[in-house]
Amino acid sequence: MDVVRFYSNIIKRNMDKPEKINKLINFGLATAYYYVSIFKDKRGPNSLHYLTKYCIKSIKDSLENPQNSAWVNIFSPCEFLIALDIKPLFIEAYSSFMSGFFIEDYLIDTAESRGISNTLCSYHKTFIGANELKILKKPEFMLTTSSICDANVPTFRYLSKKQNVPLYIIDVPYKYSKEAVAYVKNQLLEMVEKLEEVFKRKLDLDKLREVVKIENKTRTLINKYLNYLKEKTLLIPMTFEMYMLFASHIFIGSKEILKFYEMLLDDIKNAPPRSGKSIFFLHLLPIFEKNFQDYFNFSNEFHITGSDLNFDYLEEIDEKDPFRGIAAKLILNTFNGEMERKVTRIRELIEKIKPDGIIQFCHLGCKQSIGGTFIIKELATKMGIPFLYLDGDCVDKRNNQMGQNRTRLEAFLEML
Amino acid sequence: MVGYVCKYTPVEIIEAFGEKPVRIESGCKSYERAEALLHTNTCSFVKGVLENIIENNIEEVILTSCCDSIKRLYDVLKDRVKFIYILDLPRKKDTFAVDVFYKEIIKFIDAYKAFKKKGFTVENFLKILEDKSSFKKTQKSSESIAILGARLKDDVVEKIKNSCSVNIINFTCTGEDRIFNIESEDNLLKGYAASLLNLTPCMRMAEDRSKFFYKDFKGIIYNTIKFCDYYSYEYAEMKSQLNIPFLKIETDYTDSNSGQILTRIDAFFEATDIKKMEQKKAKKGYFAGIDSGSTSTNVVIIDENKNIISYSIIPTGPKALESAFKAFEIALNNAGIKEKDITSIVATGYGRVSIPFAEKMVTEITCHGKGAFFIDNRVRTVIDIGGQDSKVIRLDESGNVIDFVMNDKCSAGTGRFLEVMSRTLGISIHEMAKVHAEVKENITITSMCTVFAESEVISLIAQNKDQKDIIHALNKSVASKAVSLVDRIGRKGKYMMTGGVAKNQGVVTAIESKLGEKLVIPAEPQIIGALGAALIAFEGTNG
């Protein structure tokens, strides 16, 4: 896409003028937003169109209103932010967009030149780089959890010190127990106090309950959606599965996301029966990898039937005691704790969806996911499903061995 | 024997069971078995632990939920050893956190009891705790060097201790005295859990560590581990805020790079005056410096007026000592003098430790700084790109080394990189060095890694790209590595480039254009280290 390259070159040339970059990025997002609003991609379902718009808008909103926004990571409990009407910006999404604008290399090099480890996950490095270059306006608050991803606590601590912005770290224990729930619940209460103080507003408990209610309703829809995946096919691009992370994590509990899943359910009900080969992805999808784009985007032959990260929690949250309920949800996430938990969930999903193959794209720097690769491979072998893992990077395009990956991907697809 | 890795492990409880806790060190030669079970890109420490557990047949292991890598290690080990337990270690230390950890310790005790079919007595446990507490030592921090960062192997810590006279405090996962202040007996285990959580926090904990470490140590050695990301943040932060001597090292738990690490540590001590060399009066006669590098061995002889009277450069053979003898002999012959005419010899370079006839050993960092400043005292930054490694050295107005960085292990951006590429292109390294200026197409090599860059070059050849343009791209790639090293300590001219690669005009031009400034290139860039050594031999001091 030459327009994007052109735009990325302008940004790169102005890296020493943070104000200007900030405007350029906001402009880019605004353009993208109007573009997707006007030109609907006819190949995809309605829900795709709706979600794309929603995601771009949410990033745009939080960047434009730093005084009412908080930086979070994808596993943060954003129900509280929704109830308090605070706009979350999740750093993984921001980095993905910067990669979409083709400027991730510059941002990553900047972070590394400051001393940040070059083996750190590029979602984090990109964001840190943007922060170092001051192209991000500082938010009012930062929120992260210790669970699932090692990078979160140190990255957020680093950012909050650099920006002098208050941070709340929620420490999520590895194991579930009565004490663990009490520990997290107490932290959530403390965090809300901090939020109230910083944003000068009070949390309305009924509003929080309402958010949790919507979240529970949404999860019912997600479970229903799962039941259709075995027999129906939606033609989608890889980005859809990644946009879904906005829906399954950060913004779940909002009315807009409830509406999205209603639309999605409609779409899948009306979709044609499954044909071609279906691939289930683990963790992340390399949306910027050309080889994958060629094979999977809107493809009838090889289609994506989901990624386990979008189904890492499928249960209800206790509406009566939302603090307790959310604490339990954080601990019981299938990506938290022993790998066994995740393996069990993957097994459930595979039995339900019956995909023809599983692909894990081992995102460089993601210790939690690559560390479990061989365990999942074992599971796939036991279940008799072809499994492929490929190394690469979902953000930093320089780390992808295109030629090598293509051969391996093609050989795998031929195998199916 | 119970293997463990983390300082938060309740080792006293294991001891109270009458068992022997052993901290797994994880040094190993290869990761062959570990990489069959864990992805290659997992942290080298964890792979090493796994390798050790398999090799030494360790049957009982206790881990903590320290990091993603350790958690996956647990998953992999789960059905492979007789007893394994992963302790859920909170990151905070409020009363709720203590509750979590206390319950966890109880569960662990139950699990271990069930496995061993024996228990422990409280008296026993108390005695062990008391014994440890009595070893309480206090040391004034302003007189100490602190080791911070990721865990550091015991032998490296030992070597650091031996190379200087000041007190060394190890704050990494492998250090720290265990001191317990446990109050009432009925709450013994809870108190124990709380005091474990109260150890000096590691980077994994939620607490801000700056209050512990921004006090005035005499210097800080900061360790990071390849593929472990926790500590680079703190390093980045400290680097820009501390104004005491500060050295970063990166270790990887294989044995292969400890030589390089020790060079850095020695250079650090030399630069900060922590390792004092006795001052001697300059004597009459001739003085020699021998630089025994991994690719070439160079010797410089100066007279009592600091005139260079001869030098030699020969490739380092398989035996460093033989090459040193040979190079020394050639230099003596060139100068027309005999060995007995030499008053003093200083050795530097990787091979410096194996030159018995040298009076003194000084690291190549100090020597390079010395030599460069001697040639041109306007120089503030020395960029030395050698065969196997590259370094950037910062000098102050008096020519003292005040900071330096070295490339980490891999050969990207070194002479070796250019050598590999010249072979790929099918031309000699000398021919390659001649190519510069005439560029038709501005190609960029994106891969940082030599191996990947090579496949990029192969595909450029396949696309029929002009050889000169490919060479230009390679020069740019070396230049950008060098400049990023410069950026790690901040830009400051004048710059001098030394080492064999300085003879490659293409690389020189590429670095100049990135820095926006001309480089000083000495007439013979390969002998600067040896020259510095000779000067130190002359002065009898490295200061």
Ligand code: SF4
């Ligand atoms: S990809 Fe892995 S390392 Fe990166 S942010 Fe996600 S969980 Fe963390």
Ligand code: SF4
């Ligand atoms: S980093 Fe902390 S938790 Fe991890 S092993 Fe070291 S001391 Fe233990």
Ligand code: SF4
């Ligand atoms: S070195 Fe780092 S990544 Fe490796 S086990 Fe220790 S804390 Fe984890």
